[in-house]
Amino acid sequence: MGKEELKKRVKVIIKRLADNYPDAKCHLDFKNPFELIVSTVLAAQCTDVSVNKTMTPLYKSKYKSPKDILKDGADKFRDEIKSINFYNNKTKSIISLCESLEKNHKGRVPDDMDSLTELPGVGRKSASVVLGNCFGKEDVIIVDTHLKRVSARLGLIENDNPDKIEAELKEIVPEKEQFYFSMRTGEHGRLVCQAKKPKCGECFLSDICPSKNKF
Numbered sequence: 001m002g003k004e005e006l007k008k009r010v011k012v013i014i015k016r017l018a019d020n021y022p023d024a025k026c027h028l029d030f031k032n033p034f035e036l037i038v039s040t041v042l043a044a045q046c047t048d049v050s051v052n053k054t055m056t057p058l059y060k061s062k063y064k065s066p067k068d069i070l071k072d073g074a075d076k077f078r079d080e081i082k083s084i085n086f087y088n089n090k091t092k093s094i095i096s097l098c099e100s101l102e103k104n105h106k107g108r109v110p111d112d113m114d115s116l117t118e119l120p121g122v123g124r125k126s127a128s129v130v131l132g133n134c135f136g137k138e139d140v141i142i143v144d145t146h147l148k149r150v151s152a153r154l155g156l157i158e159n160d161n162p163d164k165i166e167a168e169l170k171e172i173v174p175e176k177e178q179f180y181f182s183m184r185t186g187e188h189g190r191l192v193c194q195a196k197k198p199k200c201g202e203c204f205l206s207d208i209c210p211s212k213n214k215f
């Protein structure tokens with residue numbers, strides 16, 4: 001399918017996603033960019049529910065800034081997040097992240113892609129999550145597992161590499177729709193187009209989906 005055809009298909013998909021998931025939002029709990037960037041790093045290979053369960057009370061009681069985590073130190077922080085997968089490595093990442101925020105950004109989370117991706121442990125996906133959810137940037141594609149799966153099944157992408165997927169989708173999804181498209185495909189992936197058994201019979205995209213009933 002050519003680019004123009006793809007753009008037409010994506011337009012229909014965007015409209016239907018917006019009709020069905022008008023309020024799709026991030027599933028990590030956060031009150032500010034600091035909380036979201038920490039939780040996003042902790043959520044790698046782990047559920048948002050598990051991160052929220054551990055981190056929401058901690059943000060409320062003691063971790064209000066990078067300084068607070070650094071003051072506690074790695075050992076105490078590791079102890080606090082023990083219920084989260086890969087807590088050892090994640091402790092190292094969060095400590096480095098907090099040190100860098102303190103040293104280079106006066107303890108504040110920067111609001112541009114280059115500065116965010118220079119932070120330890122923060123890739124384009126995490127940076128896009130923060131830019132879209134905390135700083136109102138619309139031109140970000142968040143390449144998570146749901147967006148990858150749903151976009152592939154809908155025939156919108158050909159690549160498997162996250163950077164290439166981001167570039168492919170940026171070519172066909174209008175800039176002001178990119179963040180919402182990301183949030184809403186996430187929701188569709190969670191609720192309907194699930195990894196193992198997609199519910200094609202009840203999917204509002206089935207008439208235009210090349211993967212209908214193929215799984």
Ligand code: SF4
Pocket residue numbers: 150153154192193194198199200201203204205206209210211212213
């Ligand atoms: S028709 Fe099936 S495979 Fe296609 S988007 Fe819907 S649930 Fe996913």
